Amino acid sequence: MQRALALARGVRGQVWPNPPVGCVVVRDGLVLAEAATHPGGRPHAERAALEQAVDAAGATLYVTLEPCCHWGRTPPCTDAIIAAGIRRVVCAIRDPDPRVNGGGFARLQDAGIELSAGLCAREAAQVMSGFFHRVRTGRPELSLLDAPARSAPEGVDALLKTVDGRLAVRPAGRPAQTLPGGGTPDAAGLLTELGGMGLTSIAVPAGDPVAAILRPFAGAGAAGQGAVPEPGRTRSSPTG
Incomplete structure (x- = not known):
C-alpha cells in the first residue's frame, strides 16, 4: 500500500x-x-x-x-x-x-x-484531501502562498490570481481561464464556482487582492479519516 x-x-x-x-x-x-x-x-x-x-x-x-x-x-x-x-x-x-x-x-x-x-x-x-474537501463542501481546498507565483505549486490543481483586474485560473499543464464578472467576488460563491469546474485544490499568491477575501477559507481540508463524509451528506461530483 x-x-x-x-x-x-x-x-x-x-x-x-x-x-x-x-x-x-x-x-x-x-x-x-x-x-x-x-x-x-x-x-x-x-x-x-x-x-x-x-x-x-x-x-x-x-x-x-x-x-x-x-x-x-x-x-x-x-x-x-x-x-x-x-x-x-x-x-x-x-x-x-x-x-x-x-x-x-x-x-x-x-x-x-x-x-x-x-x-x-x-x-x-x-x-x-482536496478531493475529499470538494465532495464534502463543493469547494476546492485553498492554500495561501507566502510569495508571488506565476504557476500552481507542485501538487496543487491551479493557481488563482488577479490579472488586469480580472480573476484568472491557471491550472497545472492546462490553458489559463479568465473567470467572468468583476468587482469584489463573494468568497464562498467563487470557491463553489471553482469546485464546479472540477478543481480540488487551488493556491493564491501572496499580495494578490483576492487573498484577503479568501483567507477565512484557507487551510480547511480533509486531514484524516474523520473527514470522510457520511452517506447522505455528500455533494454531487464532476468526476468520471
Missing part, C-alpha cells in the same frame, strides 16, 4: 477533477503492474494497472481509494477488477462520492472477491 500511496502522491495536481489514486497488482510476492490515475483523470489507476498486467488472475490488488462502480466517461473499475480474475482487493479508504460510497465494495464482495479496507486510511485521506 505504501507504493500505491507514493504513486498517488506523484500525480497530485495533475488528475482533477478525479482524485489522485495509486494501484499495485501483486501475485506470489511479485509486482505484476502498477499505475496511478492518468493526467486529466482518466484512465483510473485500477484500469491502467490491469491493462499492464498480462495475466492478473488470482492476484491481489492494492488501491488507495474504493474502486468506482458507476459508468462515467469510462466503465466501472469494479467490472475491470472482476473480469481480470482478481482474488483479493486491499483498499485504503471508502470513496465519499455519492455515486460510489460503499457501492464499489459491495460490487466486489457480491462477485466473491475478498475485500480488506482501512489499510493506511489516514495517509490516503491526506493524499486526497
